[in-house]
Amino acid sequence: MARYRNPVLAGCHPDPGVCRFGDEFVLVTSSFEYLPGLPVHVSRDLVEWQQVGHAIERPGQLDLAGLESSRGLFAPSVRVIGDRLVVVCTVVGPDDGSWPGRTGHFAVTATDARGPWSDPVWIDGVGGIDPCLTVDGDRLWLTGTRPAADARWAGQTDVWLVELDPTTFQPLGVPTVIWGGAMIGAVWAEGPRILSRPGGGWMLLAAEGGTAGEHAVCVAYGDELTGPYVSDPGNPRLSHRELGRRGEFAAVGHADLVQDATGAWWATVLATRPVAAGDGGVREGLLGRETCLVPVEWEDGRPLFAPGVGRVQREVSTAGGGAPPAAAPLVVAGFGAGALDLAWTGVGRHPVEFAELEADGVLTLRGGGEPAEVGPRSFLGRRLPGERVDVSVTIRVPPGSAGRGGLLLRVSERALLELSVDAGGVVQCLRLTPGERSVLATGSASGSGEARLELSIDGLGGRASVDGALLTEVDLTELAPEAGRDFVGAWVGPIAVGPPSEVVTASDFRLVVRP
Incomplete structure (x- = not known):
């Protein structure tokens, strides 16, 4: 040590x-x-x-x-x-x-x-x-x-x-x-x-x-x-x-x-x-x-x-040694091996109440409430582990579904960024901050009801992309926790919004922390 x-x-x-x-x-x-x-x-x-x-x-x-x-x-x-x-x-x-x-x-x-x-x-x-x-x-x-x-x-x-x-x-x-x-x-x-x-x-x-x-x-x-x-x-x-x-x-x-x-x-x-x-x-x-x-x-x-x-200090030497070796990049691939890994959590309820991991690694999410509301939300999130992170997931919303699925960056129900797709392939990037709700961009997925969604985060800025194409630049400054308002940092992961009888699937989740 x-x-x-x-x-x-x-x-x-x-x-x-x-x-x-x-x-x-x-x-x-x-x-x-x-x-x-x-x-x-x-x-x-x-x-x-x-x-x-x-x-x-x-x-x-x-x-x-x-x-x-x-x-x-x-x-x-x-x-x-x-x-x-x-x-x-x-x-x-x-x-x-x-x-x-x-x-x-x-x-x-x-x-x-x-x-x-x-x-x-x-x-x-x-x-x-x-x-x-x-x-x-x-x-x-x-x-x-x-x-x-x-x-x-x-x-x-x-x-x-x-x-x-x-x-x-x-x-x-x-x-x-x-x-x-x-x-x-x-x-x-x-x-x-x-x-x-x-x-x-x-x-x-x-x-x-x-x-x-x-x-x-x-x-x-x-x-x-x-x-x-x-x-x-x-x-x-x-x-x-x-x-x-x-x-x-x-x-x-x-x-x-x-x-x-x-x-x-x-x-x-x-x-x-x-x-x-x-x-x-x-x-x-x-x-x-x-x-x-x-x-x-x-x-x-x-x-x-x-x-x-x-x-x-960022780097600590307790015995006169030099700086520690560079840390290997953190990579999270998938949701877990046979079962959800321990980092995944839900808001106010356990993931087993709304999420199921299939043998092939595909995650099924039953619909839940709006992420901006206090209620039974179907958000499977994990702590954002670094200041510079690329996170992506493939979301599929079945034809005819009244819901949507997406990738959520969440600090609270008052401070979040949602990148989502609906059954018609309509994509939106929505930012919610205290006192403001903004649809930053809309677009179309290359497939009906299915999209590869990606957030690239760099400090308090970032980019939202769909199927490999940039959708919009995003300013995340107002999502940052405020003293006296937020005791919790950011979580990120897939979300399903809609009636509990309907499902959204998520696959090929990937999170990489950049140096």
């Missing part, structure tokens, strides 16, 4: 929680409205990660139907309790409470990262978000955050702690506030973790500033797990906030710490990659928040993130 490149998990993999379980590291990230949810990755070296499943892996385990984008499964953490992995997470609904589904904290468990994972055990009587477990001998504790009860400024947030019954995961008392932020005026303390501190005592690790340009990693120390906690005088311990959008990474925060078998410490953090916009400015790209890795050392009992550098 002397040389590696960030991000170690490209594409929308925010809020990473990590632990060591036997000979493997296990990492879980947020997935919001997508199902299966909470992707589970394993690694032997913290750099090369393999997705092995999802903590929310099957229909009936958890219901997210009807949720808007950037709601759902927020900020999981993963810890080892005895011989089990335990993931705790929060289901977040709309602010007005109008969603009828179950919200709040829950735990799921497994004896192997590959599953099976248990049904959720709901943790009653505890509000807020971003839960994390801490084991202290035979006692189990849960920490999280919530808006301050008597807030003195907007965004003031409290970190709380409560003991849980280690068998039932139910609170044994009332949550107690243990920290109110790094300083007066600090906002949005998030993702708290309480960790045993080398040399004795405890360290509270938390994000602050909101998960955008002011994001930061802060720490506080306590002699007892229950506090009191005193902020590190050097907070924040890691941030790119003073770089604005001029660094390779921005919005750095939401750290978790893990120790490897040699005794070395590492931190997983989330970060975004700013890209050039068409107006000459710089803004967040389509990928959203990705998972990065930084080494951690201890000096006078305090953590040094990326020691000697204090930055999340």
Whole structure:
């Protein structure tokens, strides 16, 4: 692990929680409205990660139907309790409470990262978000955050702690506030973790500033797990906030710490990659928040993130070596071998509810709702894995069908690009951004109801092509996630729109990340 490149998990993999379980590291990230949810990755070296499943892996385990984008499964953490992995997470609904589904904290468990994972055990009587477990001998504790009860400024947030019954995961008392932020005026303390501190005592690790340009990693120390906690005088311990959008990474925060078998410490953090916009400015790209890795050392009992550098770097050398070798281009060909591969997800419902992969590799999609509406949509998507990507698929819409099929680039129901064909061979490229719906171009497929659709993405621009011919240039700037509006980056994949009784087929899917 002397040389590696960030991000170690490209594409929308925010809020990473990590632990060591036997000979493997296990990492879980947020997935919001997508199902299966909470992707589970394993690694032997913290750099090369393999997705092995999802903590929310099957229909009936958890219901997210009807949720808007950037709601759902927020900020999981993963810890080892005895011989089990335990993931705790929060289901977040709309602010007005109008969603009828179950919200709040829950735990799921497994004896192997590959599953099976248990049904959720709901943790009653505890509000807020971003839960994390801490084991202290035979006692189990849960920490999280919530808006301050008597807030003195907007965004003031409290970190709380409560003991849980280690068998039932139910609170044994009332949550107690243990920290109110790094300083007066600090906002949005998030993702708290309480960790045993080398040399004795405890360290509270938390994000602050909101998960955008002011994001930061802060720490506080306590002699007892229950506090009191005193902020590190050097907070924040890691941030790119003073770089604005001029660094390779921005919005750095939401750290978790893990120790490897040699005794070395590492931190997983989330970060975004700013890209050039068409107006000459710089803004967040389509990928959203990705998972990065930084080494951690201890000096006078305090953590040094990326020691000697204090930055999340694109290329990291931890043992004096040179730059890592160039990464091989990522190529995804097809939908899976015999079954959908683990990267494919649906919006608010599992792919098995609307998609079927045939033995010949052809995907059948039953019709679903409009991609701009909140409802049972038939979108089979996967995270956009790079800033420069070519993605293509052959879509066939049966004669006489009232529906359409296509390729969808989706950030939310308010921000998307659709390239689609109907049964008559009419092709359209539609862009939806907050406050605007634009048909950018129309055309005709070379065959009736069948077309090879391709999106070529380069940062915040791109091209839409049909049957090998350019249809239109596209500006994707307004699709990029906005702070406070979108917590989710872009997904891409085939979609079917129309009555559920009708089907669209997709074949020869191909995705290539260009260097």
